[in-house]
Amino acid sequence: MLTSLPQSLHIVQLDFSSGTKRVVESGTEQVLQFYDFTVENSESRSFVVEQIHFVLLISRQGKVRLTKWYSPYTQKERTKVIRELSGMILTRGPKLCNFVEWKGFKVVYKRYASLYFCMCIDQEDNELETLEIIHHFVEILDRYFGSVCELDLIFNFHKAYYILDEILIAGELQESSKKTVSRLIAAQDSLVEVAKEQANSISNIIAQATK
């Protein structure tokens, strides 16, 4: 009667069970890397206050023209983010939607001539509005530079930052009037001009006095 024991079919069963055992492992294992910021867990933030996390301007060749980070990213992470996103965004064809999902966030992008304007927002934020914010920024740049082109933004990158700082603070929209932004920038530019002239005249006086 003991011969009816299912002898030794476990050679096979063993094999299969070790296979299924791996299922369990692969479902439960958490292999986390030290200091690796990619361990994203949306629940780890204690409350979700929507904001823009960063703004990127990337040329079609993948060159960075402007970066602004409103959430803390280390230098290493920033490089990684830029690399990943330019890989994703620059390869997307025309007429596709302007949103890509990325690590639990959304990146809204829009191409203007040779430049891609990208803003990273939260999952639940309003993508269509972010597109309007991008356009708002571009229109103000356009007014300031007079039909802006990539070269303007390269040689006057600091001006582009000053303008952005009048539009966004802490990843939130600051001003919806293009006129107001232009007026504020012009006022500050003239402050700088006045200071420059003063410095020039002083140095001229010194130069003449020491002739």
Added chain:
Amino acid sequence: MNPFSSGTRLRDMIRAIRASKTAAEERAVVRKECAAIRASISENNNEYRHRDLAKLMFIHMLGYPTHFGQMECLKLIASPGFPEKRIGYLGLMLLLDERQEVLMLVTNSIKQDLNHTNQYIVGLALCALGNISSAEMARDLAPEVERLLQFRDPNIRKKAALCSIRIIKKVPDLAENFINATAVLLKEKHHGVLITGVQLCTDICTISPEALEYFRKKHTDGIVRVLKDVANSPYSPEYDVSGITDPFLQIRLLKLLRVLGDGDTDASDSMNDILAQVATKTETNKNSGNAILYECVGTIMAVEDNGGLRVLAINILGRFLSNRDNNFRYVALNMLMRALAVDSQAVQRHRATILECVKDADASIRKRALELVYVLANESNVQTLTKELTDYLEVSDPEFRGDLSAKICSMVEKFSPDKIWYIDQMLKVLSEAGNYVKDEVWYSLVVVITNAPNLHGYSVRSLYKALQTAGEQETLVRVAVWCIGEYGDMLVNNTGVLDIEEPIMVSESDAVDAVEIAIKGHSLDPSTKAMCLIALLKLSSRFPSSSSRINEIIAQYKGSLVLELQQRAIEFNSIIQNHQNIRSTLVERMPALDEASYSGRKTGSVPAAASTSQGTSLNLPNGVAKATSPPLVDLLDLSADDVSTPNLSGGDPLHDLLGIDLSPASLQSGTNQAQKSGTDVLLDLLSIGTPAAQNSPSMPDMLSPTLDKQNTADVLDILSSPSAPSTQIPSAGSSSTMDLLDSFAPSSSKPDGNGPAFPSIIAFESNTLKVTFNFSKQQGDPQTIVIEAHFSNKSSNVYTDFIFQAAVPKFLQLHLEPASSNTLPASGNESITQKLRVTNSQHGKKSLVMRVRIGYKVNNKDVLEQGQISNFPHGL
């Protein structure tokens, strides 16, 4: 001499960098510039300082290190003039972030500038504070910012409002201080101030429940009125965006209404009219109008139920969904996901359109649509949905097939009306995308097939047919080969033919051919080939006439470079040649696999899997990763994790292996020959097919780690003594067999008892939580440490959604097993336990270190604690 024109100007540097033809050339230019800037910094040259910083910012954007310029920002900020401060603050925001300690040095400068008489300088300071403030700075400067909320110039008020948002995000306790000032901002007429005030109000309400209650009671009507005014305002060129007045303000007001209306009927009622007005009257030709509509739909879905409004909202989404612009379709899919929780019937109406979106050319839309289809599936529509999706699977992009097939499989599994339909669908998926599906999918298919005895014949025949056309799909091959091995006889004899089947004629050699083609396939994984070998062994018993041919096929793998294959080939070859008498029992059909325990374990693993980042858990090596461990240990399944995991059959494989020996021995009636052959099998298995007497010296090494030393002494004597010929074993009689078994049983039942003991530690302790670690080690595997973590609650509140996460340096490998629970009762009454397995690849050189993060909810508020553990016992 003009100080602004000497040296290289910023413009010239940018030109030189742009003129560089190679990366090396660019680096050279940058290096030269950096050297000049460093020199200028060490000379403490005031005239060029702000130009140096501008250059550094450009260099920083190119990705070069610029830390040496950080102090220059501080000096510029501290200088009196506006131009210097302007560039200094810009540099500060660009080159530093909130985690640098240098930032603390600037707190005082910012404080002075916040009190400056020049409002533009105040503006600069506010902007910098808003963008990079740390928690400490936020706490220090909050009173200044609060005061500036009442500044005479509106442009400062709006900056102060956004700065306040940053402050309360960093230090939520401060939120209540801002309530009164915010209430004043909500009455502003200036759009910039109003926009920022509304945002501040939204964020305060999200953070502080008391503030939410206050604004809900006192300000809901006011906000509704503001929205009404903006929405009805006549054309105003300053705020017009393609025909809509200030969509940004409207959207922010709608967001605030969402927060106020969520969970409060009165507040929701008071905003119904304006929501209906916005939903119906907003212009839909342009993106700006649709952005408002989209926000409005979101608010309608979130506020308390009003049937009419929701119908309106779903209709708007329907219009979006049929729009030609991909952006609108994308956001519609996104919002329908949220709408599903509110009104699934209404979403179901758009099922056909959503299904079309799964086939879209745009990957973002496809992904959204697929997730939506997945949650839309139920018992009644699963058949049509699955058909559509599997049909699409044939033509879909390769990179999309993984996601698509995973969703189809889990849909089919969840809602299949019967097993035959399930098997059919899975077969289709495996034939189309077998190379993309995850292992879980085919494991569960095998479990289902073994549990449907009346479908065994049908399954094996369908798989055989599928194998002829889709032999390159790895997972299909695996399932097919496994089933041919198990049910090969049913394939050939056409057992249990169903009415719906087309009859096929398969000869024994056809079946063997199928497996042979599979094992000889070049693209297949070694673990698939290992399965083929088992199938062949089984077929050799099912088809005695093909036995010699099978043996030839198997023999070809005796020289395989893959250890797993070589070992199997040698063992199976020996079984076929020398052990005809036991072969048929050896390769009997598998019993039905326990469905309940399989699905139980699968679901048990879900919470942990959900908390990991996607992907990490799925990329684990599977298949023959184990071939690198000693094969004998693998076969006997003695490694630590194997013992701690319950076996599928419930029985310990070790006992069963030994059972071969046990039955003839205890029968006693068996002839000498029977007993000998039984022993031989055992020895064969243990010694990889060579006679025991020759190989025995190596055996104690393999066995001793798991054997209890005393008990086994006599067995090992017999086995290891080189002089003991195998004929002596029968004379030792049943007692040796019993000893062998006795010694195995305790060692496998409590594997943890063998390791050296380590003291427990308190790994982490805060006011609210205590974590202790108990350690154990597997003897013979000093690198692996099993940690049992106990979490106990020191507070009087229950913790829910308890999640423990740990991170280790690269030389360690960490495996977390599921926790015993995710709810932690109050006051340390009970604790949660969770097992961690850590493998230290640098055992003896480096000691353990671990970072932990513990998240849970107390009274629905999220709490996050983290810490570093470095007090592990020495020598662990």
